[in-house]
Amino acid sequence: MRNKDERRFNVLGHIIMAFLSFNAIMPVILLIMSSITDNDTLIRDGYGFIPAKFSLKAYEYIFEFDTVPRAYVISIVLTLVGVFCSLTITTMLGYALARQGLPFRGIITFLVFFTMLFNGGLVPTYVNYTNVFHLKDTFFALLIPGLMTNGFYILLMKSYFVTGVPNEIMEAAYIDGATEMKTFLKVALPLAKPIVATIALFSGLAYWNDWNNGYVYISKRVELYSIQNLLQRMIQNIQFLTQNAGNIVNAEQGLASIPSVSVRMAIAIVGLLPILIAYPFVQRQLVKGITLGGVKG
Amino acid sequence: MALPGLAYLFINNYMPLPGIVIAFKTYNAKKGIFGSPWCGLKNFEFLFKSPDAFNITRNTILYNFAFIIINTTAAIAVAIIISEMTSGGWIRNVYQSLILLPHLLSTVIVSYLVNGFLNETNGFVNMTILPIFGAEPIKWYMTPKYWPYILVIVSLWKSVGYNCIVYLSTIIGFDRAYYEAALIDGAGKWKQITKITLPLLRPTIIMMTMLAIGRIFYSDFGLFYQVPMNSPPLLTITNTIDTYIYRGLVQLGQVTLSAAAGVYQSFVGFCLVMGSNLLVRKIDRDSALF
Numbered sequence: 001m002r003n004k005d006e007r008r009f010n011v012l013g014h015i016i017m018a019f020l021s022f023n024a025i026m027p028v029i030l031l032i033m034s035s036i037t038d039n040d041t042l043i044r045d046g047y048g049f050i051p052a053k054f055s056l057k058a059y060e061y062i063f064e065f066d067t068v069p070r071a072y073v074i075s076i077v078l079t080l081v082g083v084f085c086s087l088t089i090t091t092m093l094g095y096a097l098a099r100q101g102l103p104f105r106g107i108i109t110f111l112v113f114f115t116m117l118f119n120g121g122l123v124p125t126y127v128n129y130t131n132v133f134h135l136k137d138t139f140f141a142l143l144i145p146g147l148m149t150n151g152f153y154i155l156l157m158k159s160y161f162v163t164g165v166p167n168e169i170m171e172a173a174y175i176d177g178a179t180e181m182k183t184f185l186k187v188a189l190p191l192a193k194p195i196v197a198t199i200a201l202f203s204g205l206a207y208w209n210d211w212n213n214g215y216v217y218i219s220k221r222v223e224l225y226s227i228q229n230l231l232q233r234m235i236q237n238i239q240f241l242t243q244n245a246g247n248i249v250n251a252e253q254g255l256a257s258i259p260s261v262s263v264r265m266a267i268a269i270v271g272l273l274p275i276l277i278a279y280p281f282v283q284r285q286l287v288k289g290i291t292l293g294g295v296k297g
Numbered sequence: 298m299a300l301p302g303l304a305y306l307f308i309n310n311y312m313p314l315p316g317i318v319i320a321f322k323t324y325n326a327k328k329g330i331f332g333s334p335w336c337g338l339k340n341f342e343f344l345f346k347s348p349d350a351f352n353i354t355r356n357t358i359l360y361n362f363a364f365i366i367i368n369t370t371a372a373i374a375v376a377i378i379i380s381e382m383t384s385g386g387w388i389r390n391v392y393q394s395l396i397l398l399p400h401l402l403s404t405v406i407v408s409y410l411v412n413g414f415l416n417e418t419n420g421f422v423n424m425t426i427l428p429i430f431g432a433e434p435i436k437w438y439m440t441p442k443y444w445p446y447i448l449v450i451v452s453l454w455k456s457v458g459y460n461c462i463v464y465l466s467t468i469i470g471f472d473r474a475y476y477e478a479a480l481i482d483g484a485g486k487w488k489q490i491t492k493i494t495l496p497l498l499r500p501t502i503i504m505m506t507m508l509a510i511g512r513i514f515y516s517d518f519g520l521f522y523q524v525p526m527n528s529p530p531l532l533t534i535t536n537t538i539d540t541y542i543y544r545g546l547v548q549l550g551q552v553t554l555s556a557a558a559g560v561y562q563s564f565v566g567f568c569l570v571m572g573s574n575l576l577v578r579k580i581d582r583d584s585a586l587f
Contacts, residue, residue, distance in 0.1 A: 005485040005486050006383060006486060008486075009381065009382070009486040010382050010383060010384045010385075013378040013379075013381070013382045014382070014384075014385060014388075016378060017375070017378060017379065017382075017389075017392040018392070020375065020392070020396055020457070021391070021392050021395035021396055023454065024395050024396045024398055024399055024454065024458065025395055025398060027410035027411075027413060027414070028398070028402075028410065030410070030413050030414070030421060031409065031410055031413055034413060042419060043418075043419065045424060045425075046416075046418075046419045046420060046421060046423065046424025046425060047413045047414075047416070047419055047420065047421045047424070048421065048424075048425060088301065089301040089302040089305055090302065092298045092299065092301060092302060093298075093299050093301070093302025093303065094302075095298065096298045096299035096302075097299065102299065108299065108303065111303075111306070111311075112306060115306055115310040115311075117567060117570055117571075118563060118567050119310060119313075119563060120310075120313035120314045120316055120317055120559075120563070121313075121317070121542065121556070121559030121560065121562065121563050122542050122543065122546060122555070122559055123316070123319060123320075123542070123546055123552060123555050123556040123559050124313035124314070124315075124316025124317055124319060124330075124556065124559070125309075125313040125316075126546060127313070127316050127319065127330055128308075128312050128313040128316060131329060131330075132312070133308075144308075144309070145309065146309060148305055148309070149302060149305055149306070151306075154302060180298065181298070184298065205401060208403070209401075209402070209403030209404075209406075210403070211403060211404070211405050211519075211523075212518065212519075215547070216543075216546070216547055228403050228405045228406075231405045231406070231409065232405045232408075232523065235405075235408060235409065235412065235526065236526070236527065239438070239526040239527070239528065261419055264409070265409070265413070268406055268409040271403070271405075271406060272402065272406055275401050275402065279394075279398065279401070280394075283394050283397060286397070286401075287393070287397070287462055290459065290462045290463065291462065291463075291466045
């Protein structure tokens with residue numbers, strides 16, 4: 001009876017999980033299949049899972065113009081620079097907060113923590129970045145607002161330095177005459193590898209996937225668009241034109257000038273690709289990271 | 298060493314704070330925030346007299362409630378299934394990897410995926426599924442009544458793999474001795490789940506839920522703005538506090554109204570976080586945020 005019960009649970013469990021797993025990736029498959037289908041076939045049959053007529057024209061088209069490659073380069077540079085800056089300031093502040101000797105440690109920790117509880121909201125932040133720092137329509141507008149670090153990363157880092165890096169090792173380094181910076185780089189940081197990897201991953205994903213900053217802060221210099229912004233702008237234009245096709249004089253013309261049905265999907269795949277490629281490598285680390293961050297994430 | 302990080306938090310989080318006063322002013326871009334004349338609570342009066350205030354508050358709260366109930370239930374169910382299955386070792390990891398994938402996609406990509414299904418002229422649903430049933434194509438992006446379901450499904454699809462990890466890691470930490478004892482007493486799988494796993498999970502469930510309730514005044518901007526394509530006919534059902542603020546600032550230029558809604562969100566949100574944290578502290582001190 002016991003075995004039968006267990007077997008039944010296993011069978012049912014596999015069915016449910018296979019169903020969920022299939023549903024999780026099914027939309028991505030639809031996207032990939034549509035991107036390699038001939039454009040006229042797509043217009044006739046709609047998006048489908050089986051390409052009735054195979055074609056790589058969409059991908060050829062993308063790389064004919066420099067719009068997509070440029071947005072791609074911007075996304076890559078943004079992610080690399082972003083992760084580097086993010087790790088630098090997060091590890092340094094986290095480390096400093098974990099050290100006994102830091103003056104006003106309690107107050108500073110509270111100030112870091114308070115940013116998680118209350119914020120000025122979008123409008124004051126926007127006015128601050130545009131009127132005081134003049135970030136509008138610059139690359140820095142993609143890099144700086146909101147994404148570089150946050151209270152959660154810093155406190156996560158701090159608690160790892162407190163619990164994961166034994167004080168004795170640090171003191172040994174001091175006795176050997178290492179400076180604070182040297183202790184941090186040569187002793188503490190290597191011991192904190194798991195948390196550094198986690199935050200690199202979180203921040204890398206945040207930068208690669210971000211479209212809010214470009215949407216809010218970039219209005220004129222569209223050549224600064226990341227791949228996400230390019231995708232966002234494209235689908236927004238198509239939606240606007242199809243909805244107002246009756247009211248706008250040159251709507252048909254406008255629609256014709258926008259990349260056709262399969263190209264749209266191909267660009268989306270190009271934007272998705274780095275995540276799909278990196279996924280098998282980062283997935284384990286990500287699970288570890290979420291567990292490390294615990295429920296408070 | 299602490300300086301770069303503190304400087305960033307100062308610029309990003311503290312410098313905008315005085316700017317909150319913009320919600321109490323008649324904003325004039327030339328004069329700046331502090332040069333603009335005061336107008337007292339006029340902006341708030343205008344906001345709360347408009348039907349928008351009720352609408353965005355209702356949408357934000359109701360969607361969040363639906364998400365909390367549905368996403369939590371699904372996450373727990375998935376975590377229990379993965380952890381209690383006794384066959385197919387590596388394939389369980391495959392399941393877990395696959396259902397986590399949607400969490401990593403940007404909202405823009407998600408909106409393309411949804412559009413692949415719901416596009417009026419090319420979408421999979423209108424071109425392939427509905428014709429099978431002989432149904433007429435539906436103008437998805439013009440029909441508000443479908444969107445509560447669509448948004449709930451998208452949210453579930455995106456978050457279940459992520460949410461189940463916390464429960465999964467909790468279940469893995471349980472003492473297997475309970476289960477062995479239950480087996481000897483003849484308890485089946487269902488009994489084990491309802492009498493052992495769920496009661497042991499209770500503190501985690503309560504805490505996760507309380508933390509989510511603390512965030513109930515905030516919504517995933519991308520989900521409500523980008524996935525419905527910012528389509529005007531859907532506004533009554535997709536407008537939340539966050540999308541209202543963005544729309545006011547970026548599209549409509551109603552800076553002060555947006556700011557007023559932002560202050561409303563920040564203050565109520567702050568009270569809710571404090572309140573829910575207080576409750577978590579009462580239940581289980583170690584699990585509290587602070």
